[in-house]
Amino acid sequence: MMAYTTSYDGSNSGIQVGQNLGHITNQFLQSETSLNQACLRDLRTTNPHHDKDRIQNTNGGLLKDSYCWILDNKEFQQWQDNASNSLLWIRGDPGKGKTMLLCGIIDELTRLFGDTANISFFFCQATDVRINNATAVLRGLIYSLVKKQPSLLAHVKSQYDHTGKALFEDINAWNALSSIFTDILKDATLPSTYLIIDALDECTIGLPSLLDLITQVSSAYPQIKWIVSSRNWPNIEERLDTTHTAPISLELNEASVSEAVSNFIQHKVHYLAKVKKYSDETRDTICRHLSSNSQGTFLWVALVCQDLDRTSRRHALKKVEAFPPGLNALYGRMIDQVRNSEDAESCKRILAVMSIVYRPIVFDELVSLIELPDDLSSDFEALSEIIAICGSFLTVREDTIIFVHQSAKDFLLREVLNEVFPKGKEAGHYAVFSQSLQSMFKTLRRDILDIKFAGYRVQELRQPGLNLLAAAQYACVYWVDHLQDSRYDKNDDFGLDGECVDAFLQHEYLHWLEALSLLGSISQGIAALLKLARLIVVSYSSCA
Incomplete structure (x- = not known):
């Protein structure tokens, strides 16, 4: 606390008081700004604008002639003009261009109303745990709204100031975020607002709750305009089939x-x-x-x-x-191409790992999670050639390996599951768990970045220092998840490797915590420890 004295008997006493108060006020404002920035940083799970740019670049850019038809569509225009239809649902089969259609709509709405309206959007992606759940959708929408209109952050801060980052991540996160979201929509200062969610079918966790929230708030606040897209799934249709919903079927707009x-x-x-x-x-x-x-x-x-x-x-x-x-026939031809390749085994191993990882991974991480021939594990150019053989399933953007489309992953897990996972999907998870432990044993050590003194701010770290953790980054965060999904308690072939886990915790536990801190993933580490504790309890209970 700042100590100062004030004199009331001199000619300059008012100046002294004013200077001190001004200094205190400035400190207060700086502290408030810092807290606001921390709140925004903790709220953010992804930047939807960056996701949109990535999706457009992955698809070769946004072509206006491929989406402009929707602007003249009768149902679309009625949704725009009719206050009673606040929710527009664009539905269609895989590969019909729903995501790029929404990208085009976002651009048009931004062009028309960007200066006077809030346009908040979110792209769900089933292959990435960071953006495949209902809580992440709300975090993304709220993040966009408060970035555009900072005064709305007060609705988040009213709860964040008491709980911190846990507000967005603990077991009550959905309920808390739903309340914050509703408060924002009720805010009298909120201008015209468009809320857009792509690929509801790729929201793999909490979809029913998200659908119920959408229908409730779109009915309660008809001034808020919604656009959502999804595949033609009956469970989505039964919840969105309300009088407030204007559906556009891509199959019915075939021409x-x-x-x-x-x-x-x-x-x-x-x-x-x-x-x-x-x-x-x-x-x-x-x-x-x-x-x-x-x-x-x-x-x-x-x-x-x-x-x-x-x-x-x-x-x-x-x-x-x-x-x-047809897509399925094309995927079938491409899996034949994989089978007939001289690198068929490596291709299948890569496809297997990509089918079960919880987010897209980079080359360094792939090499650490899979057994590959020595000439491949150290040669990323050769590895790129192998991935190219899987071209209709995988693609590479900025060194990150991703599925070209959710339907590609669906095909692998539906049509060639036994070929990609000859010992079963659970065995695949156990292999990734085992490889993850090996990667961490090999990489982690005390003071891995040679900082040499305490108190260094993680935000000040720069590459190439963090490159030392690149290969083990995925392993550090998700190794327990893969152990859990190996379902060790249900299959004797994949028992909990007590000695290996025990050795890791005894020799690398503190190094692991240091790595998680450097990666900004301490909260994920705490969640992993809780999962591991539950797994150990179940393991010992089954042995008793």
């Missing part, structure tokens, strides 16, 4: 979608023709084949063009004619 796909084909093939130097005849033949076989599916076109991009122009016509129509 508009087919024309949009045709524009997409023209764009992709003309780009290929320029890069690959196709003749006019080759270009036109490819366009005709894609138009005849796309079945109104953007993803099918994108995957075929991606493969053509890796094919010499001499073989382009032969290659394109070999692609069967």
